[in-house]
Amino acid sequence: MPSANYRSLLRTPGAAAFFLPASLGRVGVAMTSLSIVWLVHSRTGTFSAAGLVTGGFALSEALGAPQLARLADRNGQTRMLPPTLVVHALAVTVFLSLIAADADAAFLVVGGGLVGGTVPQLGALSAARWAALLRPGRAAELTTAFALESIVNAGAFLVGPALVSGLAAAGHAVAGMVLAASLSVFSGLFLATQRLTAPPAASGGAQHAGENRQLLCGPVLLLMGLNLAIGIFFGAMQVSVTAFAVEYGAPGAAGPIFAVSSCSGLLAGWVYGMCRWRAALPVQLLALTVVLSFGT
Numbered sequence: 001m002p003s004a005n006y007r008s009l010l011r012t013p014g015a016a017a018f019f020l021p022a023s024l025g026r027v028g029v030a031m032t033s034l035s036i037v038w039l040v041h042s043r044t045g046t047f048s049a050a051g052l053v054t055g056g057f058a059l060s061e062a063l064g065a066p067q068l069a070r071l072a073d074r075n076g077q078t079r080m081l082p083p084t085l086v087v088h089a090l091a092v093t094v095f096l097s098l099i100a101a102d103a104d105a106a107f108l109v110v111g112g113g114l115v116g117g118t119v120p121q122l123g124a125l126s127a128a129r130w131a132a133l134l135r136p137g138r139a140a141e142l143t144t145a146f147a148l149e150s151i152v153n154a155g156a157f158l159v160g161p162a163l164v165s166g167l168a169a170a171g172h173a174v175a176g177m178v179l180a181a182s183l184s185v186f187s188g189l190f191l192a193t194q195r196l197t198a199p200p201a202a203s204g205g206a207q208h209a210g211e212n213r214q215l216l217c218g219p220v221l222l223l224m225g226l227n228l229a230i231g232i233f234f235g236a237m238q239v240s241v242t243a244f245a246v247e248y249g250a251p252g253a254a255g256p257i258f259a260v261s262s263c264s265g266l267l268a269g270w271v272y273g274m275c276r277w278r279a280a281l282p283v284q285l286l287a288l289t290v291v292l293s294f295g296t
């Protein structure tokens with residue numbers, strides 16, 4: 001997509017004011033899961049415990065994120081964000097306290113679940129603001145806006161894991177967790193102050209109930225299954241690549257490995273978006289899955 005389209009989007013009144021803090025906050029979100037891996041491993045000396053706690057974090061986030069999204073739709077982002085961010089900060093504090101107290105793995109799993117269930121979904125909130133800002137007069141630009149969101153997400157998962165791995169390899173695993181929470185909380189608070197671009201709160205319980213039932217349809221369930229598979233892959237890669245680097249006596253290599261992987265993903269996404277493919281989407285998905293499996 002031409003860069004001029006991205007520039008015109010960010011020049012829209014109020015767009016940069018919500019997009020930039022949401023982008024910075026997503027770096028913190030991208031750091032959180034891997035921060036837990038490094039932090040638990042530094043205290044327990046085992047990646048099995050780290051993977052178990054991270055799994056609790058991921059499961060809790062998967063269950064909690066839709067509920068936070070529903071609250072944002074019903075009450076508005078500016079009302080929902082501040083209490084959510086306060087609870088997330090408290091959850092991180094509890095988790096760090098459990099780590100400092102050398103708590104059992106079961107308590108660490110509960111602590112990781114508290115952190116995951118309160119993670120602010122800044123990417124979804126930013127996408128909702130684009131939809132509210134561009135509809136109906138500029139709805140054709142939503143594709144460009146969502147492409148910009150995807151690039152930022154990929155960039156966050158490039159910078160975040162590399163930063164966490166560098167801090168952990170230097171012996172500052174706690175600092176990685178604190179930095180991740182700080183970026184998420186303070187960026188989210190700044191996003192909450194941008195009231196002009198916040199989507200209006202929806203009203204009508206019956207309307208919400210109907211919309212919620214419509215989510216349980218075949219195409220959405222298929223997308224959920226595909227995203228679950230992708231999430232399992234990336235979640236397993238975070239733990240396994242880190243363990244691989246430590247096993248071979250080069251823990252500092254985990255960050256560069258994540259960086260190279262993310263850079264190649266950014267390049268592949270850019271090339272994919274620039275090309276016009278003749279193959280049907282299912283054929284593309286199958287071919288790219290084969291390439292991904294071979295690369296792994």
